[in-house]
Amino acid sequence: MRIESEKQLRDYRKKLIEADKKLVKKIMVCHGPGCLASGAEKISAEFEKQLKKKRIKGVSIESVKKTGCHSFCEKSPLVAIEPAQVLYTRVQIRDVAEIIEKSVKGDDVIERLVYHDPKTDEAIEKYPDIPFYKHQTRIALRNLGKINACDIDDYIRVGGYDAAVKAVLHMTPDEVIDEVKKANLRGRGGGGFPAGRKWESCRKIEADVRYVVCNGDEGDPGAFMDRAIMEGDPHTVLEGMIIAAYAIGAKDGYIYVREEYPLAVINLQKAIEQAEAIGLLGDNIMGTSFSLRIHINRGAGAFVCGESSALMMSVAGHVGEPRAKYIRSVQKGLYDQPTVLNNVETYSNVPMIISNGADWFTSIGAPKNSGTKAFSLVGKVRHTGLIEVPMGTTLRTIIYDIGGGIQKDRQFKAVQTGGPSGGCLAEQHLDLSVDFDTLTAHGSMMGSGGMIVMDERTCMVDVAKYFLSFLVSESCGKCIPCREGLYQLYKLAIAISEGRGKEEDIARMERLSDHVVVGSLCGLGKSGPNPFLSTVANFRDEYLAHIVDHKCSAGVCKELIKFEVITEKCDGCMACISACAVNAITGKKKQPHIINQELCTKCGACVAACNRDAIAVF
Amino acid sequence: MNYRFVVKPELCIGCRTCELACSFAHARNGKQGRTRIFALDGGFKDLFVPVTCLQCEDAACAKSCLVNAITRNPETGAMDLDHEKCVRCMACVAACPFGCSLIDEQHELVVKCDLCGGDPACAKFCPTKALEYKPVTVTALRPAI
Amino acid sequence: MVSLTINGKVVRAEEGEYLLAVIRRMGIDVPALCQHEAVEPYGGCRLCMVEITKDSWDGWKKYVTSCLYPVEQDLIVTTHSDKVNDLRRGILDLFLARNPETPLIQKLAADYGLTRTSYEAIPEPNDCILCSICTRVCDAMGFSAISMVNRGHGKEVAPPLHQAPPDCVGCLACAQACPTNYITYEDVGNRRTIWNKQFELLVCDKTGRPTITKEFADYLIKNREIPEDYFRIDDASHREELADKMGRITRWSVTEEAK
Ligand SMILES: Cc1cc2nc3c(=O)[nH]c(=O)nc-3n(C[C@H](O)[C@H](O)[C@H](O)COP(=O)(O)O)c2cc1C
Numbered sequence A: 001m002r003i004e005s006e007k008q009l010r011d012y013r014k015k016l017i018e019a020d021k022k023l024v025k026k027i028m029v030c031h032g033p034g035c036l037a038s039g040a041e042k043i044s045a046e047f048e049k050q051l052k053k054k055r056i057k058g059v060s061i062e063s064v065k066k067t068g069c070h071s072f073c074e075k076s077p078l079v080a081i082e083p084a085q086v087l088y089t090r091v092q093i094r095d096v097a098e099i100i101e102k103s104v105k106g107d108d109v110i111e112r113l114v115y116h117d118p119k120t121d122e123a124i125e126k127y128p129d130i131p132f133y134k135h136q137t138r139i140a141l142r143n144l145g146k147i148n149a150c151d152i153d154d155y156i157r158v159g160g161y162d163a164a165v166k167a168v169l170h171m172t173p174d175e176v177i178d179e180v181k182k183a184n185l186r187g188r189g190g191g192g193f194p195a196g197r198k199w200e201s202c203r204k205i206e207a208d209v210r211y212v213v214c215n216g217d218e219g220d221p222g223a224f225m226d227r228a229i230m231e232g233d234p235h236t237v238l239e240g241m242i243i244a245a246y247a248i249g250a251k252d253g254y255i256y257v258r259e260e261y262p263l264a265v266i267n268l269q270k271a272i273e274q275a276e277a278i279g280l281l282g283d284n285i286m287g288t289s290f291s292l293r294i295h296i297n298r299g300a301g302a303f304v305c306g307e308s309s310a311l312m313m314s315v316a317g318h319v320g321e322p323r324a325k326y327i328r329s330v331q332k333g334l335y336d337q338p339t340v341l342n343n344v345e346t347y348s349n350v351p352m353i354i355s356n357g358a359d360w361f362t363s364i365g366a367p368k369n370s371g372t373k374a375f376s377l378v379g380k381v382r383h384t385g386l387i388e389v390p391m392g393t394t395l396r397t398i399i400y401d402i403g404g405g406i407q408k409d410r411q412f413k414a415v416q417t418g419g420p421s422g423g424c425l426a427e428q429h430l431d432l433s434v435d436f437d438t439l440t441a442h443g444s445m446m447g448s449g450g451m452i453v454m455d456e457r458t459c460m461v462d463v464a465k466y467f468l469s470f471l472v473s474e475s476c477g478k479c480i481p482c483r484e485g486l487y488q489l490y491k492l493a494i495a496i497s498e499g500r501g502k503e504e505d506i507a508r509m510e511r512l513s514d515h516v517v518v519g520s521l522c523g524l525g526k527s528g529p530n531p532f533l534s535t536v537a538n539f540r541d542e543y544l545a546h547i548v549d550h551k552c553s554a555g556v557c558k559e560l561i562k563f564e565v566i567t568e569k570c571d572g573c574m575a576c577i578s579a580c581a582v583n584a585i586t587g588k589k590k591q592p593h594i595i596n597q598e599l600c601t602k603c604g605a606c607v608a609a610c611n612r613d614a615i616a617v618f
Numbered sequence B: 001m002n003y004r005f006v007v008k009p010e011l012c013i014g015c016r017t018c019e020l021a022c023s024f025a026h027a028r029n030g031k032q033g034r035t036r037i038f039a040l041d042g043g044f045k046d047l048f049v050p051v052t053c054l055q056c057e058d059a060a061c062a063k064s065c066l067v068n069a070i071t072r073n074p075e076t077g078a079m080d081l082d083h084e085k086c087v088r089c090m091a092c093v094a095a096c097p098f099g100c101s102l103i104d105e106q107h108e109l110v111v112k113c114d115l116c117g118g119d120p121a122c123a124k125f126c127p128t129k130a131l132e133y134k135p136v137t138v139t140a141l142r143p144a145i
Numbered sequence C: 001m002v003s004l005t006i007n008g009k010v011v012r013a014e015e016g017e018y019l020l021a022v023i024r025r026m027g028i029d030v031p032a033l034c035q036h037e038a039v040e041p042y043g044g045c046r047l048c049m050v051e052i053t054k055d056s057w058d059g060w061k062k063y064v065t066s067c068l069y070p071v072e073q074d075l076i077v078t079t080h081s082d083k084v085n086d087l088r089r090g091i092l093d094l095f096l097a098r099n100p101e102t103p104l105i106q107k108l109a110a111d112y113g114l115t116r117t118s119y120e121a122i123p124e125p126n127d128c129i130l131c132s133i134c135t136r137v138c139d140a141m142g143f144s145a146i147s148m149v150n151r152g153h154g155k156e157v158a159p160p161l162h163q164a165p166p167d168c169v170g171c172l173a174c175a176q177a178c179p180t181n182y183i184t185y186e187d188v189g190n191r192r193t194i195w196n197k198q199f200e201l202l203v204c205d206k207t208g209r210p211t212i213t214k215e216f217a218d219y220l221i222k223n224r225e226i227p228e229d230y231f232r233i234d235d236a237s238h239r240e241e242l243a244d245k246m247g248r249i250t251r252w253s254v255t256e257e258a259k
């Protein structure tokens, strides 16, 4: 079958819905990155195995859906039972039989497996009631956890390809561009450049050949929003690209997928084949003269390849190094042709805008920042995972309501947004609205959506050092401010963390940062000093403590800390003595032990071994 | 008007003024350049032949240049070598069948006759008119070689 | 043609030209270490940065590499503003940390008032300034025998796998184009060694003097249609042969005329 009209698509969807109704129960086994890592595949296999043996009315193997990321990764592996909306967390193989018995065959809820509020220990059965989900609004991630990732029928059933059909058959390219412009969809890959304007300028350039490119490089450490979308809902990416290609007049599209994401490649490839089979991709899409081929490129394994010009170089088969962009890529991009490059999440928003209209989209979010933004919330929050919130949500809501606050009820210290070259925001910024403009104005940035929460035990000098070391090793090395400048900045940060810093170093580093920001060729260098600049702006005292007092209050910088036994607390159990790998601790049984500072490597093993909290860090 | 460089060996007395003139005309940074013209022994008593670039139609120097540093100057008709582009790979020096792409060791450059930008010094200073730069239709020498 | 202002002077330039070319034409000295006419601009050394603005920009200024920035109508360019000079000094300071013993860098840094780096110089420095001219020239020649390998601070120029490069023909273009003479080679008799690869040089039938490598000549014969015969002798012998031939013709025509 080839879909060539809106009616055909609707009729087909009706059939799919009918068929789906026959499944009385569905078991949504999360196959997202986090759950796969904790054995989700074995769990779905076990469900299938057991269901094959049992005969339950209205339930078959078809009921087991291998979905995209359920996003509550901290509690992985996750299994949801639909339509009851029950979410089971940390599911083990041995739980499968019980789930089938009680929740699939019957309608009971296994309390042991549902989410419990960490404070009240109250069990919450339905996932929409869990605070982690309650404060989210899902547009880009709308289908994750709801459909089978590799099944175009599932995608069509929930409204998929409606927007593509509407755009290609009932709208002119200019109308599509206008709608996206009116929706004010800003690029979700970092820069926040309005997608509609990008498409418009590309369309205006005279050329025979144009390209659409999707940036799925996602190099930020800890970020996995794009991965979750490409793996869990590949069709939405394709649909967004079809609409973009139709709008600008492109015949070829490329998806550049990060090297470490083989499953994304497999799922996207399957999705392309499925879409081609029913005439939604390939030649003469929906019987029109519009044709589009989408190709997949495996990334080159470098962070900088996510930068637009480097990415296009890499797609074209060259070394993935950025080029100076005095001539914009909408004019001269891939193979020197006009090119639209957007991020995975940007494309995922497009179908919803076309289906529901720009007004609907702008009604969500903050002024000039319509819609939502997905983040991967990680670090010292209680609940880590993939989240999507309306723009303008405060950091406090994200960290305390969705994230459940800081682990072990420790003190919040900072939140880092924007990936390695983003910035750290402090306590006083918690009520800032999360949107492109506000974050940038306060020395951080949206980036592609990494969000790392830090507690009091995090040293900000160490944080700057960590991100600088990442950037130093990921700099392509083409231009000197980035290659040598970040390296020297890193060296100076090391000196401070080791207590060798001088007070004037801070000013020197600020001046060097300015040179790197102004002098660098691409965005990596231009934003490279951010980890230093934002930490020194918000935590200057901490830098000074390292330099002047040689103190690391977080107890992280090894050169500045000392482990000591608190004599009053030590009961002489000798646990620390056997834990110490370098024999730095001496003492007799039932007598307070002593740490030899010369030998101590500050590994922290003794602290972990002591059950009386008798070893302190100074 | 089509200017050509016309050489009449029968008039050459081997005084090598041309070489000197060329060398001075191509001085750089206060140092004389290597001459691009040579008054050579013609193989017979009292016969000298001034040898310099013939600015060939299908020039081997330009063909051998992989970075396109040698191109025809539309104004002078000379095959000009762009020193800024030249990577001194010596391809043209080896490829020219008349030995007229040369190495200027003083300046560490590959050089060749550029007709002095349209007013060749050698012709100007030749005392016997063995070298002339003048409007012509065909050169007498070309078909013979 | 477009007209723009550079250091207060109005100049005209060809559309599509880069700022650096125009600046150089005016005789203004702007340092540029990664620029070579044989290859496309690269934008790596950042020393050619200039300040640009336009009357319509409301006082907003931008810092761009002039080697890569195409001329624009009404652009106002300043090549040595305080900020630009400070930026160049900052970059040269970084260069000095990387290449503390390289004369070219020392000289340029001195021009900007720096005698030594304010940073810790890297251990075991060499003269490679990573301008990539060698690899780009090698690409332009069509060989691509060497390339930049590794990222970031560990970047270096090298043949594939650090082995004798299979595609190298020993033309020496890389070594000749290297602004700091970091790339070395050795010619002994009719043997040449570069990038640890040995080459045999052709020798002139008459004088016995070496010319170019056999591999390079073969390439030119095959790909550039240069007759094999041309590489038989060196340039001096070619000139002598020409003088001889022309001598005989002259002699013949003079005798004919006398008859
Ligand atoms: C060093 C560097 C790394 C980047 N990495 C990514 C990335 O991993 N994913 C991404 O979508 N954009 C990345 N970007 C941003 C892209 O250059 C580009 O702006 C974006 O893909 C455009 O799409 P958008 O307008 O839809 O956001 C990176 C930029 C820089 C400077």
Ligand code: FES
Binding pocket: C031, C032, C033, C034, C035, C042, C043, C044, C045, C046, C047, C048, C049, C065, C066, C067, C068
């Ligand atoms: S010459 Fe090196 S960046 Fe322009």
